[in-house]
Amino acid sequence: MAVNALPLSAVVAVIGTGAMGAGIAQVAAVAGHPVRLLDNRPGAAQQAVEGIRAQLNKLADKGKMTADAARAAGERLQAVESVAQLADAGLVVEAIVENLEVKRALFRDLEAVVGAHCIFGTNTSSISVTAIGAGLQNAGRLAGLHFFNPAPLMALVEVVSGLATEPAVAETLFATAAAWGKTPVHAKSTPGFIVNRVARPFYAEGLRLVHEGAADCATIDAVVREAGGFRMGPFELMDMIGHDVNFAVTRSVWNAFFNDQRFLPSLIQQELVDAGFLGRKTGRGFYSYAAGAERPAAQTAAACTAPAQITVYGNTALAQALASRLQAAGLAFSQAAEAADGRVAEAAEAVLYQTDGRTATQRAQASGVANTVLVDLALDYGKATRLAVAVARQTSSVARDAAVGLLQAAGWAVSQFNDVPGLAVMRTVAMLANEAADAVNQGVCDVRGADAAMRLGVNYPCGPLAWADAVGVAQIHAVLKNLGQFYGEDRYRVSPLIQQAVYAGSTLHV
Numbered sequence: 001m002a003v004n005a006l007p008l009s010a011v012v013a014v015i016g017t018g019a020m021g022a023g024i025a026q027v028a029a030v031a032g033h034p035v036r037l038l039d040n041r042p043g044a045a046q047q048a049v050e051g052i053r054a055q056l057n058k059l060a061d062k063g064k065m066t067a068d069a070a071r072a073a074g075e076r077l078q079a080v081e082s083v084a085q086l087a088d089a090g091l092v093v094e095a096i097v098e099n100l101e102v103k104r105a106l107f108r109d110l111e112a113v114v115g116a117h118c119i120f121g122t123n124t125s126s127i128s129v130t131a132i133g134a135g136l137q138n139a140g141r142l143a144g145l146h147f148f149n150p151a152p153l154m155a156l157v158e159v160v161s162g163l164a165t166e167p168a169v170a171e172t173l174f175a176t177a178a179a180w181g182k183t184p185v186h187a188k189s190t191p192g193f194i195v196n197r198v199a200r201p202f203y204a205e206g207l208r209l210v211h212e213g214a215a216d217c218a219t220i221d222a223v224v225r226e227a228g229g230f231r232m233g234p235f236e237l238m239d240m241i242g243h244d245v246n247f248a249v250t251r252s253v254w255n256a257f258f259n260d261q262r263f264l265p266s267l268i269q270q271e272l273v274d275a276g277f278l279g280r281k282t283g284r285g286f287y288s289y290a291a292g293a294e295r296p297a298a299q300t301a302a303a304c305t306a307p308a309q310i311t312v313y314g315n316t317a318l319a320q321a322l323a324s325r326l327q328a329a330g331l332a333f334s335q336a337a338e339a340a341d342g343r344v345a346e347a348a349e350a351v352l353y354q355t356d357g358r359t360a361t362q363r364a365q366a367s368g369v370a371n372t373v374l375v376d377l378a379l380d381y382g383k384a385t386r387l388a389v390a391v392a393r394q395t396s397s398v399a400r401d402a403a404v405g406l407l408q409a410a411g412w413a414v415s416q417f418n419d420v421p422g423l424a425v426m427r428t429v430a431m432l433a434n435e436a437a438d439a440v441n442q443g444v445c446d447v448r449g450a451d452a453a454m455r456l457g458v459n460y461p462c463g464p465l466a467w468a469d470a471v472g473v474a475q476i477h478a479v480l481k482n483l484g485q486f487y488g489e490d491r492y493r494v495s496p497l498i499q500q501a502v503y504a505g506s507t508l509h510v
Contacts, residue, residue, distance in 0.1 A: 003171035005179035006119075008032040010090030015039070015106065017048035020123055021095035023151030026052045028093075029073040030065070030152075031180040036080045036089065045079035052077055055152075087113050091176070093121040093145055100127050104135045111136055119169055121145030125196055126252045129162035129189035139164035145173055146193060147182075148457050156456035157182045162189040183456050185449035191256030194445050195457040196249055198464065200263055201431035203246060206234030206424075207266035214420040215299065215388075217286045222298035223415055226386035228425040229379035229461035235286040239279035243272045261491040262435070298386070301414040304405035306331060307348040314338035318354050319345070321381030325410035341367055344375065347406035350399035355390070355426045356475070357482030359419045364392035371399035375407070377426035377471065379461050386413040388423045421486045422479055430479040432460075433468035437495035437508065440465070447509055468498070469507040477502045 006012075012028040014021050017039040025048065029035045037045040053074035060070040083106075086092060092110055094103060107120055120142040122132055133139035144160025157177040161170045170186065177184035187193045192200070206220055214220070221233025238246050247269045254263040272278070272285060279285035287295060310333035312323045322345060326333050345352045353363065355374040364372035372392040378384035387407055391400045404414050417423055422430065436450040445453065451463020468476045477498050484492035501508050 003168055003175055005175040006033070006090055006172065009034075011036060011086075011088055013038065013086040013089040013092040014095060015086075015092065016095035016097075016123075017044050018095065020147060020149055020151060021093075022048045022052055023149065024093055024095060024123065024147055025077065026055065026073075026152050027147075027180050027182070029076045030056075030069075032076075034076050034078070036078050036086060038080050038083065038086065045081075049077045049079045083109050083113050086110065087115070089114055089118050091119045091121060091173075093123060095123040098124060098126060100131055103127065103132050107132065107142065108135055111138070119143070119172060121173060123147055126192065126249060128191075128256075129160050130164065131162075133162050133164055140166035141169055143170050143173055144187070144189065144193065145177070148195070154456070155181075155183045156195070156453055157184045158187045158193050158195065158453065158457070159184050160187045160189050160193050165189075183452060185445060185453050187449070187453075188442075188444045190439075190442070190444050192249070192253045194439060194450060194453040197253060197444075198432060198435045198439060198450065198454055199458055200250060200253060201435055202230075202428060202458075203234050203238055203250065203269075204264070204266065205428045205431055207268055209417075209420060209424060209427075210235075211266065211268055212418075212420050214417045214424070215415065216296070218296040219298040219415050219417075220424055223376065223386055223388045223424045224428065226413070227376060227378040227384045227388065228428070229384075231459050231461075234428075238269070239285035239287055239289075241279065242281055243269055243278045243285055247273050261489060262493075264491065298413075299415055300386075301404045301408070301416055304401040304408060306405045306409035307350075307402040309346070309348055310334070310406060311336055311346040313343050313345060316344060316354065318375060318378075318381050321378075321384075322406075322410055324382065325412075329409055329411065331409055341369070343369075345406065348399065348402035349396065350403035350406070352403055352406070355421075355423045355479070357422045357426070357430070357479035358486065359421050360390045360392035361394065361419050362421070362486070364394045370394040371396060373400065373403040374423065376423035377429060379425075379467075384412065386415060388415045388417050388425070390417050390419045390423055392419065421483055426479055427483065429464065429467055429471070430476050430483070431492075432464040433476055433508075434480055434492075434495050434498060436464040437468075437497040440508075441495055441497040465508045469509055473498060473501045473506075473508060 012033040013036045014025040015038045017037050025035050039045045056070040056074050059065045060067045129144045133142040143165045146158035148154035159174045174184045217235040221235050224230050224233040250265045277284045280289050283289045313336050343351050350371050350373050351369050352373050360372050360374045374390045376388040407414050447465050451466050454460045455463050480494045
């Protein structure tokens with residue numbers, strides 16, 4: 001049976017009027033609900049009401065809503081001073097401090113005031129919904145309603161069911177969020193829910209690459225943006241979030257999963273937090289934000305001469321883009337059928353392959369091809385402006401220059417990494433897909449929910465499971481297995497969902 005959204009006549013109460021609470025209140029008021037705001041700081045609720053009204057007027061001035069709609073939404077907002085004034089609420093959303101006992105106490109107070117049919121929503125990003133509801137007489141009325149900042153702009157809402165959450169409550173919140181113009185996804189109350197869990201490898205693999213001396217922060221950020229298609233690289237994003245916040249979330253997820261090595265926090269980030277170098281808000285993180293400070297440039301290989309002899313093999317995405325770019329540049333090359341060893345191109349003495357999670361040195365030894373050069377993954381090789389490469393220790397400088405010259409002639413800036421397995425984009429995407437697959441396999445969400453959450457919650461250019469399907473699930477499986485064998489760590493264990501897809505010869509979106 002279909003479950004309807006809350007009627008527009010239902011009062012929505014928002015407790016906690018910081019950035020998140022005020023944003024949620026604005027969304028509910030614009031949708032048409034009467035909204036009451038409560039905060040334990042004197043005057044904060046009224047200040048939030050005035051701030052929301054000012055924001056609505058700005059939207060009207062920009063033509064993003066009519067003046068009448070802005071005025072009507074503003075009139076639906078009311079600041080109140082006590083929980084008792086929320087007695088007729090149909091939905092209460094808390095957006096207060098991330099403290100389990102404080103949240104429990106608030107909901108116990110609310111339960112003594114509101115009606116039996118009032119739904120409780122918690123905007124927690126890291127605390128178990130099951131644990132928050134444990135002290136309630138009717139824990140079934142509580143679910144997570146996790147918005148992303150800024151709530152008026154971000155489309156995603158995670159509707160999180162705790163162990164006691166009534167299915168009808170979760171469905172009502174799902175329908176309500178959709179009626180408010182959001183894209184809701186169902187999630188189970190496990191550490192990090194969907195987004196904060198699946199996103200961990202984006203930061204963790206970048207930090208691991210720096211720890212291993214693969215490249216500097218600016219170069220990794222540039223590759224992740226310009227090849228991977230992400231809006232920000234991991235280091236600039238951590239600086240923006242704040243290392244205290246990002247590190248705390250990582251530790252929370254790691255602890256909640258009983259110190260699973262997949263979520264292991266970084267000593268590098270711990271040092272930044274200990275030093276008080278928290279990112280933009282303190283003026284220093286991985287980068288300096290002091291007045292006049294110059295952003296370090298990505299390391300880019302010096303110009304090399306394009307090789308006279310070029311052969312492109314097969315029709316992989318990299319091979320197709322390479323051939324197309326060379327043709328557009330007017331360079332002569334020959335084309336050959338797919339090679340048994342997976343080579344993408346030959347450039348004079350160099351042999352180029354897409355990374356498969358092994359180091360270039362390891363692959364050169366296994367294949368007997370000394371002049372091995374590995375190329376990183378790109379979201380779209382045709383549109384990418386930069387590629388990372390790694391060169392085997394056996395590779396001659398002449399072969400290295402030929403490979404770099406080939407890629408430069410095709411229009412890519414080239415960043416040479418020290419020879420680490422998986423490079424940057426391939427390694428990160430494989431781990432994001434692996435974590436998303438594990439979330440699906442453990443019933444936290446479904447495949448489409450995982451992809452939607454990561455696209456809409458953190459603006460990834462592609463859902464990680466759709467990305468794995470595009471690269472090839474067997475390729476992602478190989479990368480993860482090779483990383484695991486190289487490091488000998490459980491961190492890179494392959495999700496059962498990916499293994500099953502490989503065994504079945506299917507995609508993850510079945």
